[in-house]
Amino acid sequence: MAVDPAQLARSLPGLKTIGGPALVACVGHPKRFKNAAAFRSFTGLTPKDR
Numbered sequence: 817m818a819v820d821p822a823q824l825a826r827s828l829p830g831l832k833t834i835g836g837p838a839l840v841a842c843v844g845h846p847k848r849f850k851n852a853a854a855f856r857s858f859t860g861l862t863p864k865d866r
Contacts, residue, residue, distance in 0.1 A: 820846075 825836035839859065849855040 820840045822837075823836070825840045826832055828836060828839075833866065843855075843858070846855070
């Protein structure tokens, strides 16, 4: 099973060839996130004030 067959993670600014595959490896199966907000929260790409 390919998690990122189109290699979209490599297209993210600042991630490219090293960070993109590392992100894919850490995320696992993408369907485990119920929506994009849950994914962003997991990755820390959208920090929140606390």
